[in-house]
Amino acid sequence: MERKNTWLSYNEEDKKNLEVLASDYKEYLTNGKTERECVKESVKLAQRAGYKDLEHFIAEERQLKPGDKVYRTWMDKTIVLFQIGSKSMEEGLNILGAHIDSPRMDLKQNPLYEDTEMALLDTHYYGGVKKYQWVTLPLALHGVVIKKDGTTVEINIGEKDTDPVVGVTDLLIHLSGQQLEKKAKVVIEGEDLNVLIGSRPAKDEEKDAVKKEMIQIFQEEYGIEEEDFLSAEIEVVPAGPARDFGLDRSMIMSYGQDDRVCAYTSLAAMLNVEDAERTTCCILVDKEEIGSVGATGMHSRFFENTLAEIVALTGEYSELKLRRILQNSHMLSSDVSAAFDPNYPQVMEKKNAAYFGKGLVLNKYTGSRGKSGSNDANPEFVAKLRRMFDENEVAFQTAELGKVDEGGGGTIAYIPAGYAMDVIDCGVAVLNMHAPWEITSKSDLYEVEKGYEVFLRNC
Template sequence: MSLKHEFKNGWNVIREMNNMDNVMGYSKEYLDFLNKGKTERLCAREVIKLAKEQGFISFEEASKNNIKCGDKIFAENRDKGVALFVIGEKDIEQGMKIIASHIDSPRLDLKQNPLYEDSNMAYFKTHYYGGIRKYQWVTIPLALYGVVFLHDGTKVDISIGDEENDPVFCINDLLPHLSADQNQKKLAEGIAGEDLNVLIGSIPCEDEEEQSVKYNLLKLLNEKYNLTEEDFLSAELEIVPAGKARDLGLDKSMVMAYGQDDRVCAFAAVKAIFEIEKPEYTVVTLCVDKEETGSYGNTGMHSRFFENTVAELINLQVDYSDLKIKRALANSKVLSGDVNVAYDPNFASVYEKNNSAYAGKGVVLMKYSGSRGKSSTSDANAEFVSEVRRIFNQENVVWQTGELGKVDQGGGGTVAYILANYGAEVIDCGVGVLSMHAPYEVVSKADIFEMYRGYKAFFNINL
């Protein structure tokens, strides 16, 4: 055994294992998943659709006292989250193998009263969701997705901007000829939050004198969706980048797409659990909402959804008790499927090279996240890091380690600490991302394939 350790280049290992066709096939499925799941609701629906095709049934369909090893069950959380279970041989109170990822992504949400007219143009007022760099969202084509509950309670799905004949929307920017004052501002202040107003139309209604452009657009929305202005109050409408996920590079070695943080990990976890038949321990793929805003709310990781779902599972299997729930969670082992930052030589000053993740060098283990002084991190212990490392090595998974930049440069958080609060063993495990939180993010196909292989190994192997 060599005393010196160097992380491998994933593409070299992929060639050695004759996995190139598998990498490209996996990536094609992943791109399709991203295109069908541009919001957390659409993503959750796609996960459930795929799960049903693989034989998963809902908790409502499962029969009490008839749950056995290999059974596949799913639970849905308000159309925004999903938990997939494959029942193991051991009693659930001995713990589970869990991979948890979030499926929400930074975006712009429409305000409660969004529609207004100014200077013969109509706009939507927005409130940004999650950590965005506001200047990146101007002048790019944008799409509108979401749901509206009409005055009579009817639910309407809205999707405008990604079909071939759809219009798109945009946020205006200031021309360079008049930007002398704007140029003096800090980058973060060049575009203010209240200036993220989405341009949506300009034709006036011929039989309306005041706010005629706004009225004309309301007529169009009413004709297509039966929507009135008051219905915006009971809507969840999101502005996201228009356009499909694409291969990047002459060699097609990378993926460029919106929302890869953190649907890239969610897809790998979903794909991995589909290939598990009769595990020793119950395995779980958990897809949650609201991570980008702190994991709060009844669809975030801070909610009791997962704990309550485990309670329901125990109630289906054995005699129920609160103690069994606590033991099941405390004895669990978790990969927090969240992305890391990939080293970018264009911005080398914010990274510490020896502890950075690199695109193409495999799935990333991040022992701790947080910011400065390890604030708000669960900090995985050495015992669990050793276990995951040995599992990956045993299956020849290409892996590396990474941190979120230099110590005092910034930082970030994941859902890891929330599951660790139950007493579970947790470590962050994802892929390095370039341009994280930008409208279009970039990942290596080698990394996402090795992450999928690593997740499958974690589910299968118990040391």
């Protein structure tokens, strides 16, 4: 089943709208390189669109009514938004769910040390990465330090033109004979991902003079001491903004597009949809890259607890009503798929691969080796989406994550499916997935945002 390239169908107005969306998306990527930053950006956009903090409604026991738009954050790393529909919530919600964490390096709790008059930071990589991709890059430090008195110090070093950058060094080619004999997964070991941050010694110090110089810089510029790293959450990410990619500017290159390309388009669709009959919901969660665990991952009860609060504020609460709402809901697990790469055709089965320019991607199942760990959506739900997208001229394609037994991966889809709701993975094809710099097609960005709006209005 051949799918046409969507670029060929666009008129001038489409192209203009596409570029506006792409520009806003690049700004979101550039400003949101951590989960906390994404939540902060999302709150700004939500408030601009008229969404109110649910906590105020809870505190005042103020009833929610059709048309009300609310959001709630949790631990500054997860956000969920609701727009109350005109139909009874027991008929179910239309939900978009994406994750806003991305592969990176995290500073250890005791990270700062000196070796041969160089100051370095020890890291622990987060998520599935090819470790050799993270050396010799300009890197930035993003995150927070929470001091003992509860004060929060925000860290963002390496993004301004005047900022210094940091990085992980690599062995020079002239001395790397033994290194190049190693398998790719151990060319760079996890414990060797140490970030070089300084080499100037403090005056009048005999021991660890460079480290002490760095401690002085942290104290003077941020008011933090070495022990404050014990309660810090600092991420090491590629430095620099999201940019157009390709001489025709048809693509975007940026850090963190898995899964912020789907997170942003889900949020944009949610904010654009007004007066839907069914209550609509968008949830952007943390920790997907390490199994959706913890208090801010999809496995936590945050979503269920917040929905319970919503139900209580829209009428009489009952456990049975909550369960009916969940099982009658429809959800698009807004997550990326692997784009076909002509440099590596051997890992793909061409009839069932995702391609740039062919629209949003439906992954009926993900998982690995026998669909292990996958959701595997029902064909009735797939048929409903096919009809909906065709009727509203949304370009879509279907795909698997590579050849059978080649590898695999997972999403959050199986977790909400545990409530017995219909769920399918639906997102954007990505090149360089999990690399420091990932690539997406602007036309796919445009189609997936359009598709998400259609889903929220019509499913």
